[in-house]
Amino acid sequence: MELLVLQSDFGLNDGAVSAMHGVCKGVHKNLDIHDLTHGITPFQVFEGSYRLFQTVKYWPKGTVFVSVVDPGVGTPRKSVVAETKTGHYIVTPDNGTLTHIKKEYGITAVREIDESVNRIDNSGDSHTFHGRDVYAYTGARLASGVITFENVGPLLKVEDIAEISIKTPEVSTGQIEGTVEIADVRFGHLWTNISKEMFEKAGFSLTSELEATVAHKGKMYYKGVIPYVRSFGSVEIGKPLIYINSLLKAAVGLNEKSFAETYKIGTGPEWSITFRVAGSEGGRSMQTDEKIEI
């Protein structure tokens, strides 16, 4: 049983995902097909990119991922397969979906899918579901060994892969500025691109208090002083906490409540977050949990 993992923004409430599973099983019955998620917000390539980062390295080497968040289906955007430094393969439109994998893990090689061979026979009249006709089909062929990575198509330059720009965090003693990249959907905690190492470099120590500021294009959505603790249960229900999440990045949340909903905070490259040692710069007069609107 070879591993194939599918992701999309199709949702699970119609037949699209099942058609993809069926195509894969038609390529080779011995495929072991799993779903990463099909709940990516429609057209949100950045979210799809993040979910690959969140999961790929927990799967055995050689696992093939198919990611279809493809607002440009039927236009000349490229279709590619990337081989990652972690030993996985990702089949996807070349539209930014590889952003996090390239930055966090690295990509060894990328090939453009040659649709003259890697496309379901007689599917040429269908221009709106390459997830089924090209990506699932190619992923299944690669995972099952019907084709090799070389058979995907011609090599592209790794530096030419489409990427979504995310600011690198700025770290200094006592302060870090980064980005709120994503939330864990069910719980509404804010996940940043600031690593545990950066927290250590800035001199933040567990159980100390940090001032956190979240802003979007210059407008502040949250400013408050929050304890940096180990996990949710370290604070009372409804209270804020800063913690290192399961990907070893800094996160901000409320215990058993949604921080994102409570403060109407979104995620993505335009949402900045700053952590600072509390009281480190001038008089601190604000209270934990206080909300400021400018």
Place this chain on the structure above:
Amino acid sequence: MELLVLQSDFGLNDGAVSAMHGVCKGVHKNLDIHDLTHGITPFQVFEGSYRLFQTVKYWPKGTVFVSVVDPGVGTPRKSVVAETKTGHYIVTPDNGTLTHIKKEYGITAVREIDESVNRIDNSGDSHTFHGRDVYAYTGARLASGVITFENVGPLLKVEDIAEISIKTPEVSTGQIEGTVEIADVRFGHLWTNISKEMFEKAGFSLTSELEATVAHKGKMYYKGVIPYVRSFGSVEIGKPLIYINSLLKAAVGLNEKSFAETYKIGTGPEWSITFRVAGSEGGRSMQTDEKIEI
């Protein structure tokens, strides 16, 4: 590993679907179980029928489908297994779920499930979950070879299968009238029962403009002139398009926006749609995207 695909209106948020998976695994561990969708709108048999049409032919021949949209559970409606011309099997209450499969692909034979043998032992006190006690169990036995199609029970006449009435599209030069059968749930595009061949017969050509009208029981919900193009990216974001969808039927949508939600359009046999060569009949004064209420 033999293939078994399950569909229902049970949703994924309680234990119903998992109980069905467990029953199947109890019949034979070697079954390879997939979910078509469990997000059928509760009690909407027509939707269940469409999702089978959307997916069945993408699965290998011999795949057994179990579809449980069963508002009549515990009443005398029949339980059947249909063998399709495409070489698949469908286990379902005989309540209209086979409508599309019969019309689009054809049914070779249908048998009534003999519950004296094809029902979980000692489940007779349970009258509200035949999905678990009868359908999943029978589907698993058939898929795994514990029983043959003949062992399901007595033959019924294919012409006696319950069907939901859908009007056949009317095609003439420059005009087609059909039905909005369904939407792709996450995106809100309208999928019609008008085929690509009908578009060709009517003389509609790619990149031309067509006037589209959507109505429900005589009330118009949309009238506008829309370009007939290849895919979403052929028009600007938010703009309407007519295209041939992944089942090679005509569809209407907005690029990266929901047509169904925007114009409050539903789906099913009572939602009619008409395409006409734009400007072909008298002066055309309406603008693309315009909405009319009568």
Place this chain on the structure above:
Amino acid sequence: MELLVLQSDFGLNDGAVSAMHGVCKGVHKNLDIHDLTHGITPFQVFEGSYRLFQTVKYWPKGTVFVSVVDPGVGTPRKSVVAETKTGHYIVTPDNGTLTHIKKEYGITAVREIDESVNRIDNSGDSHTFHGRDVYAYTGARLASGVITFENVGPLLKVEDIAEISIKTPEVSTGQIEGTVEIADVRFGHLWTNISKEMFEKAGFSLTSELEATVAHKGKMYYKGVIPYVRSFGSVEIGKPLIYINSLLKAAVGLNEKSFAETYKIGTGPEWSITFRVAGSEGGRSMQTDEKIEI
């Protein structure tokens, strides 16, 4: 292929569940992984407990379940594996998740997970996702035979397992008082902890009428006279019915409509329900379907 079934309150819209699947596949490729549900209401341990009861016995003996509804992650709550009298294993935080399994089926033995061996290597800096780092990993090792039940860790006393208190139903001739434990999410029927045997003991007979009363902390939410019938189709659409559900417990619903939503009724240990032979106590003047607010 050994069976492993996962449950959580993580939802399916981000990467959490897929990371768990990947970890399991990394333990042993031959695992056959299924999802019970990941739609447990966040932090609702009682709901997680019920869904295990609803499904476990439909799976083959030896199946390993992993249930992660874990608001106390990162705090000193214990992590355990229970062996049930039905021959299944359940990997879970010891926080009440085993309540129904213990009461309805019985638990043979319970062991505390020794995280010095049963935890992903080098995951010690991650304190918020034991579902991935401890529970899925341990469940996969147990299901695949990498470890035995004895290798999980030291035995605990079964009587020390955390339980959520639920009142035992009170049965007398012509009357039963019990609890509305849960609803079937998609349909909104109320599922009680009153068994078919209790209905028989109380002398309730099929097709008779019963007075049902639903209350929360002394406040009445519903009172009405309802026929006790076999299944939904025994009453007209929109009308109430009492029936024996698929777990052979008494339930109350509306045919093709949500009882829970219609009368704003919740579920859990604080929601009481009483059934009484209609007209058995003084003059009965209320009509079927009538709603009373006190």
